[in-house]
Amino acid sequence: MTEQSLPAVSFQGVTRRYGPVTAVSGVTLDIAKGEFFALLGSSGSGKTTLLMLLAGFEQPTEGRVLMAGTPITDVPPHRRSIGVVFQNYALFPHMTAAENIAYPLKMRGVGRSEREERVKAALSLVNLTDRGGSYPIQMSGGQQQRVALARSLVFGPDILLMDEPLGALDRRLRDQMQQELKRIQHELGITVIYVTHDQSEAMAMADRIGIMSGGELLQVANPETIYAAPSNHFVARFIGxxxxxxxxxxxxxxxxxxxxxxxxxxxxxxxxxxxxxxxxxxxxxxxxxxxxxxxxxxxxxxxxxxxxxxxxxxxxxxxxxxxxxxxxxxxxxxxxxxxxxxxxxxxxxxxxxxxxxxxxxx
The missing domain is CATH 2.40.50.140 (Nucleic acid-binding proteins)
Structure with a gap:
Protein backbone atom coordinates (compact mmCIF):
# COMPACT_ATOMS: atom_id res chain seq x y z
CA MET A 1 0.00 0.00 0.00
CA THR A 2 1.42 3.39 -1.00
CA GLU A 3 1.60 6.29 1.41
CA GLN A 4 -0.99 8.14 -0.68
CA SER A 5 -3.49 5.28 -0.34
CA LEU A 6 -2.98 4.81 3.40
CA PRO A 7 -5.84 6.05 5.62
CA ALA A 8 -5.24 9.43 7.20
CA VAL A 9 -6.28 7.90 10.54
CA SER A 10 -6.67 4.33 11.74
CA PHE A 11 -8.13 3.26 15.07
CA GLN A 12 -7.22 -0.39 15.59
CA GLY A 13 -9.12 -2.12 18.42
CA VAL A 14 -8.97 1.05 20.54
CA THR A 15 -10.33 0.89 24.09
CA ARG A 16 -10.09 3.60 26.76
CA ARG A 17 -11.01 2.87 30.37
CA TYR A 18 -11.18 5.18 33.35
CA GLY A 19 -11.15 2.80 36.29
CA PRO A 20 -14.32 0.69 36.00
CA VAL A 21 -15.77 2.95 33.27
CA THR A 22 -15.16 2.06 29.62
CA ALA A 23 -15.42 5.27 27.61
CA VAL A 24 -14.39 3.71 24.27
CA SER A 25 -14.74 -0.01 23.58
CA GLY A 26 -12.86 -1.84 20.82
CA VAL A 27 -13.21 0.79 18.09
CA THR A 28 -11.74 -0.10 14.70
CA LEU A 29 -12.09 2.60 12.06
CA ASP A 30 -10.23 3.95 9.02
CA ILE A 31 -10.70 7.54 7.86
CA ALA A 32 -9.49 8.42 4.38
CA LYS A 33 -7.30 11.37 3.44
CA GLY A 34 -9.39 14.37 2.50
CA GLU A 35 -12.55 12.92 4.06
CA PHE A 36 -15.03 14.91 6.13
CA PHE A 37 -15.93 12.36 8.81
CA ALA A 38 -18.49 13.00 11.55
CA LEU A 39 -18.59 11.19 14.88
CA LEU A 40 -22.21 11.42 15.99
CA GLY A 41 -23.64 10.46 19.34
CA SER A 42 -25.28 11.71 22.51
CA SER A 43 -23.37 12.96 25.54
CA GLY A 44 -21.22 10.19 27.05
CA SER A 45 -21.19 8.09 23.88
CA GLY A 46 -17.39 8.17 23.62
CA LYS A 47 -17.01 10.40 20.57
CA THR A 48 -14.98 13.14 22.27
CA THR A 49 -12.77 10.56 24.01
CA LEU A 50 -11.97 9.08 20.60
CA LEU A 51 -11.03 12.55 19.38
CA MET A 52 -8.78 13.14 22.39
CA LEU A 53 -7.03 9.82 21.78
CA LEU A 54 -6.21 10.95 18.26
CA ALA A 55 -5.09 14.41 19.40
CA GLY A 56 -2.77 12.85 22.00
CA PHE A 57 -4.49 14.32 25.06
CA GLU A 58 -5.44 10.78 26.12
CA GLN A 59 -3.75 7.40 25.64
CA PRO A 60 -5.55 4.16 24.72
CA THR A 61 -5.83 1.43 27.34
CA GLU A 62 -5.77 -1.12 24.52
CA GLY A 63 -5.24 -0.95 20.77
CA ARG A 64 -3.41 1.71 18.83
CA VAL A 65 -3.94 4.84 16.75
CA LEU A 66 -2.11 5.44 13.47
CA MET A 67 -1.70 8.45 11.19
CA ALA A 68 -0.83 7.63 7.56
CA GLY A 69 0.13 4.12 8.66
CA THR A 70 2.46 5.23 11.48
CA PRO A 71 1.63 4.49 15.16
CA ILE A 72 1.48 7.75 17.13
CA THR A 73 1.13 6.54 20.72
CA ASP A 74 4.53 7.95 21.67
CA VAL A 75 4.18 11.14 19.60
CA PRO A 76 3.36 14.21 21.77
CA PRO A 77 0.30 16.27 20.77
CA HIS A 78 2.29 19.21 19.38
CA ARG A 79 4.11 16.92 16.94
CA ARG A 80 1.03 15.19 15.48
CA SER A 81 0.27 17.81 12.77
CA ILE A 82 -3.30 18.12 14.03
CA GLY A 83 -5.37 21.28 14.36
CA VAL A 84 -8.12 21.34 16.98
CA VAL A 85 -11.20 23.57 17.25
CA PHE A 86 -13.27 23.41 20.43
CA GLN A 87 -16.77 24.66 21.17
CA ASN A 88 -15.56 27.48 23.43
CA TYR A 89 -13.05 28.79 20.83
CA ALA A 90 -10.31 29.27 23.52
CA LEU A 91 -9.14 32.58 22.05
CA PHE A 92 -6.74 34.75 24.04
CA PRO A 93 -8.81 37.83 25.03
CA HIS A 94 -5.76 40.13 25.22
CA MET A 95 -4.70 39.29 21.64
CA THR A 96 -6.16 40.55 18.38
CA ALA A 97 -7.58 38.12 15.83
CA ALA A 98 -4.31 38.25 13.88
CA GLU A 99 -2.24 37.66 17.02
CA ASN A 100 -4.41 34.71 18.02
CA ILE A 101 -3.97 33.18 14.58
CA ALA A 102 -0.22 33.80 14.62
CA TYR A 103 0.27 32.17 18.03
CA PRO A 104 0.82 28.55 16.86
CA LEU A 105 3.28 29.82 14.24
CA LYS A 106 5.20 31.76 16.86
CA MET A 107 5.36 28.66 19.07
CA ARG A 108 6.83 26.75 16.12
CA GLY A 109 9.54 29.31 15.56
CA VAL A 110 8.19 30.66 12.26
CA GLY A 111 9.82 33.98 11.34
CA ARG A 112 7.89 37.23 11.58
CA SER A 113 7.64 37.89 7.84
CA GLU A 114 6.34 34.40 7.09
CA ARG A 115 3.96 34.60 10.05
CA GLU A 116 2.42 37.76 8.68
CA GLU A 117 1.94 36.22 5.24
CA ARG A 118 0.35 33.06 6.65
CA VAL A 119 -1.94 35.02 8.97
CA LYS A 120 -3.04 37.21 6.06
CA ALA A 121 -3.85 34.10 3.99
CA ALA A 122 -5.69 32.48 6.92
CA LEU A 123 -7.82 35.59 7.51
CA SER A 124 -8.70 35.62 3.83
CA LEU A 125 -9.60 31.93 3.93
CA VAL A 126 -12.22 32.55 6.64
CA ASN A 127 -13.42 35.86 5.14
CA LEU A 128 -12.07 38.05 7.96
CA THR A 129 -9.49 40.08 6.04
CA ASP A 130 -10.68 43.35 7.61
CA ARG A 131 -10.91 42.07 11.21
CA GLY A 132 -7.31 41.13 11.94
CA GLY A 133 -6.92 44.03 14.38
CA SER A 134 -10.10 43.26 16.34
CA TYR A 135 -10.09 41.70 19.81
CA PRO A 136 -12.41 38.73 20.56
CA ILE A 137 -14.74 40.88 22.65
CA GLN A 138 -15.28 43.09 19.60
CA MET A 139 -16.34 40.15 17.43
CA SER A 140 -19.54 38.14 17.08
CA GLY A 141 -19.70 34.46 17.97
CA GLY A 142 -19.49 33.49 14.32
CA GLN A 143 -16.44 35.70 13.77
CA GLN A 144 -14.72 34.27 16.85
CA GLN A 145 -15.40 30.80 15.51
CA ARG A 146 -13.74 31.77 12.22
CA VAL A 147 -10.69 33.05 14.09
CA ALA A 148 -10.43 29.77 16.01
CA LEU A 149 -10.72 27.88 12.73
CA ALA A 150 -8.04 30.03 11.06
CA ARG A 151 -5.72 29.49 14.04
CA SER A 152 -6.14 25.73 13.79
CA LEU A 153 -5.32 25.78 10.05
CA VAL A 154 -2.58 28.40 9.79
CA PHE A 155 0.31 26.00 10.42
CA GLY A 156 -0.85 23.56 7.72
CA PRO A 157 -1.97 20.50 9.74
CA ASP A 158 -2.71 17.18 8.05
CA ILE A 159 -5.90 16.69 10.07
CA LEU A 160 -8.45 19.05 11.58
CA LEU A 161 -10.39 17.93 14.66
CA MET A 162 -13.56 19.78 15.59
CA ASP A 163 -15.39 19.10 18.87
CA GLU A 164 -18.95 20.52 18.87
CA PRO A 165 -17.58 23.69 17.22
CA LEU A 166 -20.94 25.24 16.34
CA GLY A 167 -22.81 24.43 19.53
CA ALA A 168 -22.67 27.99 20.89
CA LEU A 169 -24.07 29.59 17.73
CA ASP A 170 -27.71 30.25 16.89
CA ARG A 171 -29.44 28.34 14.11
CA ARG A 172 -28.79 30.90 11.37
CA LEU A 173 -25.08 31.20 12.18
CA ARG A 174 -24.75 27.42 12.44
CA ASP A 175 -26.17 27.03 8.95
CA GLN A 176 -23.78 29.66 7.60
CA MET A 177 -20.77 28.09 9.30
CA GLN A 178 -21.68 24.65 8.00
CA GLN A 179 -21.43 26.00 4.47
CA GLU A 180 -18.16 27.77 5.28
CA LEU A 181 -16.60 24.67 6.81
CA LYS A 182 -17.46 22.58 3.77
CA ARG A 183 -16.08 25.27 1.46
CA ILE A 184 -12.81 25.50 3.39
CA GLN A 185 -12.44 21.73 3.69
CA HIS A 186 -13.00 21.32 -0.04
CA GLU A 187 -10.60 24.17 -0.86
CA LEU A 188 -7.81 22.79 1.32
CA GLY A 189 -8.49 19.08 0.79
CA ILE A 190 -7.80 18.53 4.49
CA THR A 191 -9.07 15.57 6.51
CA VAL A 192 -11.73 16.72 8.99
CA ILE A 193 -13.02 14.70 11.94
CA TYR A 194 -16.06 16.42 13.34
CA VAL A 195 -17.67 15.52 16.68
CA THR A 196 -21.30 16.47 17.19
CA HIS A 197 -24.54 15.39 18.85
CA ASP A 198 -26.53 17.26 16.17
CA GLN A 199 -27.68 14.81 13.52
CA SER A 200 -28.60 17.57 11.06
CA GLU A 201 -25.04 18.93 11.19
CA ALA A 202 -23.57 15.51 10.52
CA MET A 203 -26.01 14.77 7.70
CA ALA A 204 -25.41 18.14 6.05
CA MET A 205 -21.61 18.14 6.11
CA ALA A 206 -20.11 14.66 6.41
CA ASP A 207 -18.96 12.31 3.66
CA ARG A 208 -19.40 9.51 6.19
CA ILE A 209 -20.87 9.30 9.67
CA GLY A 210 -19.90 7.08 12.57
CA ILE A 211 -22.70 6.54 15.10
CA MET A 212 -21.48 6.00 18.67
CA SER A 213 -23.30 4.84 21.79
CA GLY A 214 -21.94 3.51 25.07
CA GLY A 215 -18.38 3.73 23.78
CA GLU A 216 -19.09 1.50 20.78
CA LEU A 217 -19.11 2.38 17.09
CA LEU A 218 -22.49 1.09 15.90
CA GLN A 219 -22.48 1.97 12.20
CA VAL A 220 -20.24 3.75 9.71
CA ALA A 221 -21.69 4.79 6.36
CA ASN A 222 -22.54 7.78 4.19
CA PRO A 223 -25.51 9.90 5.35
CA GLU A 224 -27.92 8.41 2.81
CA THR A 225 -27.18 4.84 3.92
CA ILE A 226 -27.34 5.68 7.62
CA TYR A 227 -30.77 7.23 7.11
CA ALA A 228 -32.26 4.70 4.70
CA ALA A 229 -30.65 1.51 6.06
CA PRO A 230 -29.85 1.88 9.79
CA SER A 231 -27.97 -1.06 11.28
CA ASN A 232 -30.10 -1.38 14.42
CA HIS A 233 -32.99 0.13 16.37
CA PHE A 234 -30.79 2.68 18.16
CA VAL A 235 -29.41 4.13 14.92
CA ALA A 236 -32.87 4.22 13.35
CA ARG A 237 -34.25 6.23 16.27
CA PHE A 238 -31.19 8.46 16.60
CA ILE A 239 -31.10 9.59 12.97
CA GLY A 240 -34.22 11.54 12.13
Missing part, protein backbone atom coordinates in the same frame (compact mmCIF):
# COMPACT_ATOMS: atom_id res chain seq x y z
CA UNK A 241 -37.75 10.60 13.09
CA UNK A 242 -39.20 7.21 12.33
CA UNK A 243 -41.77 4.62 13.27
CA UNK A 244 -40.50 1.14 14.14
CA UNK A 245 -43.39 -1.26 13.64
CA UNK A 246 -43.91 -4.87 14.67
CA UNK A 247 -45.02 -6.98 11.73
CA UNK A 248 -45.85 -10.61 11.00
CA UNK A 249 -43.52 -12.26 8.51
CA UNK A 250 -45.23 -13.83 5.50
CA UNK A 251 -44.19 -16.34 2.86
CA UNK A 252 -40.75 -17.14 4.26
CA UNK A 253 -39.82 -13.50 4.84
CA UNK A 254 -40.72 -12.18 1.39
CA UNK A 255 -43.47 -10.00 2.82
CA UNK A 256 -45.25 -8.93 6.01
CA UNK A 257 -48.63 -8.16 7.50
CA UNK A 258 -49.47 -5.18 9.70
CA UNK A 259 -52.90 -4.25 11.01
CA UNK A 260 -54.49 -6.60 8.48
CA UNK A 261 -52.66 -5.12 5.49
CA UNK A 262 -50.08 -7.12 3.50
CA UNK A 263 -47.06 -5.90 1.57
CA UNK A 264 -44.13 -7.53 -0.21
CA UNK A 265 -40.49 -6.77 0.68
CA UNK A 266 -37.78 -5.77 -1.75
CA UNK A 267 -35.56 -8.59 -0.44
CA UNK A 268 -36.23 -11.70 1.62
CA UNK A 269 -35.71 -11.62 5.39
CA UNK A 270 -34.90 -14.83 7.25
CA UNK A 271 -35.43 -13.82 10.89
CA UNK A 272 -38.25 -12.19 12.87
CA UNK A 273 -38.09 -8.55 11.83
CA UNK A 274 -39.46 -5.08 12.42
CA UNK A 275 -39.86 -2.43 9.78
CA UNK A 276 -38.66 1.19 9.91
CA UNK A 277 -40.88 3.75 8.18
CA UNK A 278 -39.89 7.42 7.89
CA UNK A 279 -42.75 9.97 8.19
CA UNK A 280 -42.05 11.50 4.77
CA UNK A 281 -42.64 8.07 3.20
CA UNK A 282 -46.19 7.80 4.53
CA UNK A 283 -49.18 8.93 2.47
CA UNK A 284 -52.60 9.41 4.05
CA UNK A 285 -55.99 9.04 2.38
CA UNK A 286 -59.56 9.38 3.54
CA UNK A 287 -61.35 6.10 4.14
CA UNK A 288 -63.20 5.24 0.97
CA UNK A 289 -60.93 7.34 -1.24
CA UNK A 290 -60.21 5.38 -4.40
CA UNK A 291 -56.45 5.96 -3.93
CA UNK A 292 -56.56 4.34 -0.51
CA UNK A 293 -58.06 1.10 -1.71
CA UNK A 294 -56.03 -1.79 -3.08
CA UNK A 295 -53.54 -4.33 -1.86
CA UNK A 296 -51.90 -2.20 0.87
CA UNK A 297 -53.93 0.18 3.02
CA UNK A 298 -53.30 0.35 6.77
CA UNK A 299 -56.28 1.57 8.85
CA UNK A 300 -55.35 4.32 11.30
CA UNK A 301 -56.81 7.08 13.46
CA UNK A 302 -55.33 10.58 13.76
CA UNK A 303 -54.32 11.26 17.37
CA UNK A 304 -52.40 14.52 17.12
CA UNK A 305 -51.49 17.15 14.53
CA UNK A 306 -48.48 19.50 14.79
CA UNK A 307 -48.02 22.47 12.45
CA UNK A 308 -44.47 22.71 11.05
CA UNK A 309 -44.77 25.65 8.68
CA UNK A 310 -44.09 23.67 5.52
CA UNK A 311 -46.76 21.16 6.48
CA UNK A 312 -48.00 19.07 9.39
CA UNK A 313 -46.65 16.22 11.47
CA UNK A 314 -49.44 13.74 12.09
CA UNK A 315 -49.35 11.18 14.89
CA UNK A 316 -51.48 8.14 14.10
CA UNK A 317 -52.66 5.06 15.93
CA UNK A 318 -52.96 1.95 13.80
CA UNK A 319 -55.87 -0.43 14.23
CA UNK A 320 -53.51 -2.85 16.02
CA UNK A 321 -52.55 -0.15 18.57
CA UNK A 322 -49.12 0.75 17.17
CA UNK A 323 -48.03 4.35 16.56
CA UNK A 324 -47.13 5.80 13.17
CA UNK A 325 -45.83 9.24 12.16
CA UNK A 326 -46.67 10.86 8.83
CA UNK A 327 -45.77 14.15 7.15
CA UNK A 328 -48.57 15.91 5.32
CA UNK A 329 -47.38 18.73 3.09
CA UNK A 330 -49.28 21.70 1.75
CA UNK A 331 -51.22 20.60 -1.32
CA UNK A 332 -51.68 17.02 -0.12
CA UNK A 333 -55.19 15.61 -0.33
CA UNK A 334 -55.80 15.73 3.44
CA UNK A 335 -54.00 19.04 4.10
CA UNK A 336 -57.25 20.85 4.92
CA UNK A 337 -58.95 18.14 6.94
CA UNK A 338 -56.51 16.89 9.56
CA UNK A 339 -58.47 16.43 12.76
CA UNK A 340 -57.81 14.23 15.82
CA UNK A 341 -60.18 11.26 15.76
CA UNK A 342 -60.45 11.14 11.97
CA UNK A 343 -60.12 7.67 10.42
CA UNK A 344 -57.68 7.40 7.51
CA UNK A 345 -55.74 4.84 5.51
CA UNK A 346 -51.94 4.96 5.48
CA UNK A 347 -49.73 3.69 2.68
CA UNK A 348 -46.00 3.59 1.92
CA UNK A 349 -43.83 2.25 -0.88
CA UNK A 350 -42.11 -1.12 -0.27
CA UNK A 351 -38.78 0.42 -1.33
CA UNK A 352 -38.98 3.02 1.45
CA UNK A 353 -39.03 0.40 4.22
CA UNK A 354 -35.90 -0.50 6.20
CA UNK A 355 -35.91 -3.92 7.84
CA UNK A 356 -34.28 -4.72 11.19
CA UNK A 357 -34.14 -7.93 13.22
CA UNK A 358 -36.69 -7.76 16.00
CA UNK A 359 -35.07 -6.56 19.22
CA UNK A 360 -34.06 -9.53 21.30
CA UNK A 361 -34.12 -11.99 18.39
CA UNK A 362 -31.04 -14.21 17.98
Missing amino acids: ECSILRVVSLDGGTGYEIAGARQSLVSQENVPFDIVVRPESVSLFSVGDSQSTGIFAVPATIRDVTYLGSGWRVALELSDGQSLLANVMRGDLLAGSLEPGKSVNARWNPASVAVLPTEGSP
